[in-house]
Amino acid sequence: MAEATSERPEGAAADWTIPQEWERYTAAEHAMWDYLFERQASMLPERVVPEFMDGLNVLRMTRKGIPRFDELSERLMKATGWQVVAVPGLVPEKVFFEHLANRRFVAGRFIRTPEQRDYLKEPDIFHDVFGHVPLLANPVFADYMQAYGKGGLRADGFGSLTSLARLYWYTVEFGLIRHGDALKLYGAGIVSSYGESVFALDDASPNRLGFDLKRIMKTHYRIDDYQQSYFVIDSFEDLLRQTVETDFAPLYAQIRNEAPIPTDTVLPSDRVYHRGTQAYARAKAEASGRFFLGKVPVSEPVKVAPLTTVQRSEALAALPAWTYDKNRRAFYRKLTFKDFSAAFGVMTRIALEAEKTDHHPEWTNVYNRLEIWLTTHDAGDVSDKDIKLAKVIDALAPQGAE
Numbered sequence: 001m002a003e004a005t006s007e008r009p010e011g012a013a014a015d016w017t018i019p020q021e022w023e024r025y026t027a028a029e030h031a032m033w034d035y036l037f038e039r040q041a042s043m044l045p046e047r048v049v050p051e052f053m054d055g056l057n058v059l060r061m062t063r064k065g066i067p068r069f070d071e072l073s074e075r076l077m078k079a080t081g082w083q084v085v086a087v088p089g090l091v092p093e094k095v096f097f098e099h100l101a102n103r104r105f106v107a108g109r110f111i112r113t114p115e116q117r118d119y120l121k122e123p124d125i126f127h128d129v130f131g132h133v134p135l136l137a138n139p140v141f142a143d144y145m146q147a148y149g150k151g152g153l154r155a156d157g158f159g160s161l162t163s164l165a166r167l168y169w170y171t172v173e174f175g176l177i178r179h180g181d182a183l184k185l186y187g188a189g190i191v192s193s194y195g196e197s198v199f200a201l202d203d204a205s206p207n208r209l210g211f212d213l214k215r216i217m218k219t220h221y222r223i224d225d226y227q228q229s230y231f232v233i234d235s236f237e238d239l240l241r242q243t244v245e246t247d248f249a250p251l252y253a254q255i256r257n258e259a260p261i262p263t264d265t266v267l268p269s270d271r272v273y274h275r276g277t278q279a280y281a282r283a284k285a286e287a288s289g290r291f292f293l294g295k296v297p298v299s300e301p302v303k304v305a306p307l308t309t310v311q312r313s314e315a316l317a318a319l320p321a322w323t324y325d326k327n328r329r330a331f332y333r334k335l336t337f338k339d340f341s342a343a344f345g346v347m348t349r350i351a352l353e354a355e356k357t358d359h360h361p362e363w364t365n366v367y368n369r370l371e372i373w374l375t376t377h378d379a380g381d382v383s384d385k386d387i388k389l390a391k392v393i394d395a396l397a398p399q400g401a402e
């Protein structure tokens with residue numbers, strides 16, 4: 001989630017890669033990997049798609065300790081021509097896509113601390129390597145990941161990264177797959193999470209809906225909690241065929257003029273495997289004192305009035321940190337934090353606030369820098385909603401972050 005204009009950290013190569021420095025992992029860090037691995041290994045076999053378990057075996061990931069990227073790459077190279085390379089954290093979108101398009105998977109090299117055992121905001125080596133790498137040993141999935149990288153570079157050119165990112169989210173990160181009469185896991189965000197590995201398959205709360213390319217590219221997703229909807233593919237072959245054989249350009253153009261779909265919605269056109277009760281999300285929302293928005297009709301998007309030029313100037317006068325971006329018809333603010341964690345912490349709090357009103361910022365984050373645009377798509381420009389959100393963000397942004 002970032003732009004190529006930002007600086008890369010010192011010590012990183014032009015393509016943002018860094019050495020893994022495997023020798024520097026402590027015994028405690030290896031033990032953390034083993035703990036997480038054991039916990040997932042004990043319950044995944046009957047839940048995860050068999051190709052994932054095949055990948056763990058082919059890549060010899062069942063051995064103890066944090067894997068070495070050079071060994072993984074050697075085995076992956078033989079299986080599907082992929083490699084695993086280390087990066088300092090989130091990298092600019094283009095760098096990420098460029099690596100995927102060249103069959104290189106970028107992974108974080110740090111591992112979570114004991115306090116972060118069950119919940120972690122930024123992906124660590126366990127998520128990146130245990131979650132993502134096994135399926136890269138599968139030829140069809142490996143091709144999908146490369147095609148996605150090429151698709152990303154193309155989507156960037158159309159200004160449609162948000163739509164494409166949703167496809168990644170609901171397949172690569174949180175995808176389910178049909179397996180005979182049963183559903184199985186394959187998304188990396190699920191298989192690397194103890195709680196979500198159960199929730200995604202067994203809980204009555206979330207929707208489980210048939211894969212629908214355009215519908216997914218219009219659907220919001222949650223970054224702060226378990227998903228409210230999961231999408232089920234028929235097979236990796238089908239996923240690859242549908243995405244490679246579809247020209248996304250006309251879809252992007254249509255989606256730009258259509259309202260996004262909330263995370264919990266079931267549409268009449270959905271192929272429903274399970275209609276979620278949303279009990280989990282509702283209980284969470286009530287517990288945190290949040291107003292649960294429930295179903296929002298999406299067939300008739302509510303039009304919102306844009307601000308007049310005068311209203312806009314008045315609003316900006318009261319929001320000194322913000323400017324108006326004419327091209328994007330959006331309020332714009334840039335923030336610099338102490339480090340990535342600080343940036344990510346504030347982003348998480350902003351996202352939670354945004355969820356309350358279902359009005360979301362567009363942003364790009366590289367390391368400690370965050371750029372934010374606020375606009376209202378149903379108004380085609382800034383509206384009252386953006387003024388409110390700008391105030392919320394100003395309240396959450398630390399003093400001096402400018």
Ligand code: PHE
Nearest residue numbers: 147148151243244246247248
């Ligand atoms: N077919 C997509 C396009 O036209 C590219 C793509 C393929 C994207 C596979 C994602 C996955 O842009």
Ligand code: CO
Nearest residue numbers: 123173188189
């Ligand atoms: Co991931």
